[in-house]
Amino acid sequence: MQKKIISFEYEEYESKNELNDLDKELIKHALVAVTQASAQFSHFHVGVAARLSDGSIHLGSNKENTSITNCAEQTLLLHLQATNNDFAIESIAVTFQNMNPNTTSDFPITPCGKCRQILLEDEQRSKSPMRIIMTGQSGKVFIAPSVLSMLPLAYGEDFLQHNK
Numbered sequence: 612m613q614k615k616i617i618s619f620e621y622e623e624y625e626s627k628n629e630l631n632d633l634d635k636e637l638i639k640h641a642l643v644a645v646t647q648a649s650a651q652f653s654h655f656h657v658g659v660a661a662r663l664s665d666g667s668i669h670l671g672s673n674k675e676n677t678s679i680t681n682c683a684e685q686t687l688l689l690h691l692q693a694t695n696n697d698f699a700i701e702s703i704a705v706t707f708q709n710m711n712p713n714t715t716s717d718f719p720i721t722p723c724g725k726c727r728q729i730l731l732e733d734e735q736r737s738k739s740p741m742r743i744i745m746t747g748q749s750g751k752v753f754i755a756p757s758v759l760s761m762l763p764l765a766y767g768e769d770f771l772q773h774n775k
């Protein structure tokens with residue numbers, strides 16, 4: 612038996628003020644998306660903004676109802692897949708506001724496991740790394756260089772391919 616180590620590298624900034632203008636702009640759009648969340652059960656409002664390779668910015672927010680909950684990243688990708696034939700996401704910013712009493716929103720939020728998987732599949736489809744900018748309403752910011760870097764030993768389309 613051999614023990615292996617998988618490391619995960621990301622950038623950490625003390626605040627949004629340290630970021631470049633493009634990343635600051637993307638976070639501002641994600642903060643707008645937070646206000647469009649529908650989180651009547653969890654009261655945890657999440658927003659994302661994606662900058663595509665053509666420079667356009669698209670928003671998504673979490674949506675909850677009695678039968679299903681969609682994360683902000685899922686809502687964004689469903690919208691993009693329904694309205695664009697071919698797109699590549701260069702960067703995505705994710706942020707949140709916790710509306711529950713006596714809570715804060717001053718730490719970076721990361722995509723959940725399911726969202727990492729669907730973002731990874733989009734990253735693989737476009738054959739281009741997708742930067743993930745993770746932030747809260749204030750405080751530190753984390754930036755990962757790609758979705759794959761956040762999901763080591765990822766399950767992907769390659770597993771579905773059969774050798775003949």
